[in-house]
Amino acid sequence: MADTAAPLAELDKVADAGRIRSRKLDGGIATLVVDVTGLGDQDRSALERSLRSAALGIAGVSEVRIALTAAQQSRTIVAVGSGKGGVGKSTLTTNLAIALARAGKRVGVIDADIYGPSQPTLLGSEEKPRAENDRLIPVAAHGIRFLSLGQLVGAGQALAWRGPMATGALSRLIEADWGDCEIILVDLPPGTGDVQLTLLQKARPAGAVVVSTPQDLSLIDARRAIDLFGKLNVPVLGLVENMASYVCPHCGESSDPFGTGSVEREAAAIGVPFLGRLPLSRAIRAASDEGVPPASGTGSESDAFAELAGKLLTALDTAAA
Numbered sequence: 164m165a166d167t168a169a170p171l172a173e174l175d176k177v178a179d180a181g182r183i184r185s186r187k188l189d190g191g192i193a194t195l196v197v198d199v200t201g202l203g204d205q206d207r208s209a210l211e212r213s214l215r216s217a218a219l220g221i222a223g224v225s226e227v228r229i230a231l232t233a234a235q236q237s238r239t240i241v242a243v244g245s246g247k248g249g250v251g252k253s254t255l256t257t258n259l260a261i262a263l264a265r266a267g268k269r270v271g272v273i274d275a276d277i278y279g280p281s282q283p284t285l286l287g288s289e290e291k292p293r294a295e296n297d298r299l300i301p302v303a304a305h306g307i308r309f310l311s312l313g314q315l316v317g318a319g320q321a322l323a324w325r326g327p328m329a330t331g332a333l334s335r336l337i338e339a340d341w342g343d344c345e346i347i348l349v350d351l352p353p354g355t356g357d358v359q360l361t362l363l364q365k366a367r368p369a370g371a372v373v374v375s376t377p378q379d380l381s382l383i384d385a386r387r388a389i390d391l392f393g394k395l396n397v398p399v400l401g402l403v404e405n406m407a408s409y410v411c412p413h414c415g416e417s418s419d420p421f422g423t424g425s426v427e428r429e430a431a432a433i434g435v436p437f438l439g440r441l442p443l444s445r446a447i448r449a450a451s452d453e454g455v456p457p458a459s460g461t462g463s464e465s466d467a468f469a470e471l472a473g474k475l476l477t478a479l480d481t482a483a484a
């Protein structure tokens with residue numbers, strides 16, 4: 164029977180312009196090739212269902228065959244690590260992600276910190292992710308999407324995980340339906356043990372950001388993290404100095420409780436970019452506790468994260484060149 168696809172033109176009303184790459188009607192069988200690039204699993208299924216039911220409503224169509232195609236989604240994973248806990252790695256991850264989103268990127272965050280998953284608190288969202296076709300759907304907050312071990316288990320429970328259990332749960336986060344996310348930041352657990360190693364091997368990040376306070380102790384541990392990245396061939400995209408100077412809100416005098424400048428010197432010594440310095444700021448601590456990331460607002464803290472995000476994008480471009 165002749166192929167006369169004209170009646171299928173109707174389907175343009177169902178799919179966004181250009182998504183239907185080819186259409187054919189032969190012997191009552193409608194065959195469509197549909198480009199689903201950039202759509203998450205749910206949107207793909209929804210589009211397929213709508214096209215199928217619309218096609219079956221067209222006179223002369225008795226069967227519908229749909230092939231979905233997608234251009235390879237280019238996605239960059241960046242690990243955020245520190246040698247030591249409590250230096251602000253999670254705070255940096257959240258705010259860097261939001262600053263990247265404000266710079267126009269589609270950003271996801273994986274909270275892989277088994278010792279203290281804190282992204283739900285930092286992002287002020289206790290929403291649990293749904294699963295579709297056995298894949299988790301990241302939760303949206305402050306213009307980014309995120310998944311956290313803290314959403315899969317109760318607070319404090321992940322701490323008891325070791326080995327395969329932790330690795331299995333982390334794999335679910337990495338293999339989730341990240342849709343059109345272009346950059347995914349992974350908030351690593353502090354330290355350089357087996358969990359970090361497995362995670363890096365699974366996620367295969369394009370690079371890593373290492374955060375440290377200017378204290379010697381934090382810096383010594385940061386060097387261990389840098390070594391681990393080096394051993395796994397994960398380029399260090401840059402170092403960030405957190406909790407540097409403190410400006411007294413009363414008298415305005417600036418002091419350096421943990422010292423200042425050592426992280427920048429370390430970056431120069433090992434030949435990696437210094438991405439920037441964040442002050443020790445009561446506003447950062449208070450906003451983080453309240454689930455209102457400073458990067459989502461305005462002011463000097465938000466500007467500092469925006470600057471870090473810009474430098475990270477430059478470092479990513481340089482690493483890819």
Ligand SMILES: Nc1ncnc2c1ncn2[C@@H]1O[C@H](COP(=O)(O)OP(=O)(O)OP(=O)(O)O)[C@@H](O)[C@H]1O
Binds near residue numbers: 251253254444452
């Ligand atoms: N620049 C800053 N100024 C003030 N407080 C900060 C700053 N950075 C982080 N903090 C606070 O320090 C505490 C630890 O930060 P955070 O949880 O981000 O560290 P971490 O390195 O991820 O720790 P862990 O590895 O234990 O999860 C939090 O209370 C956070 O609000």
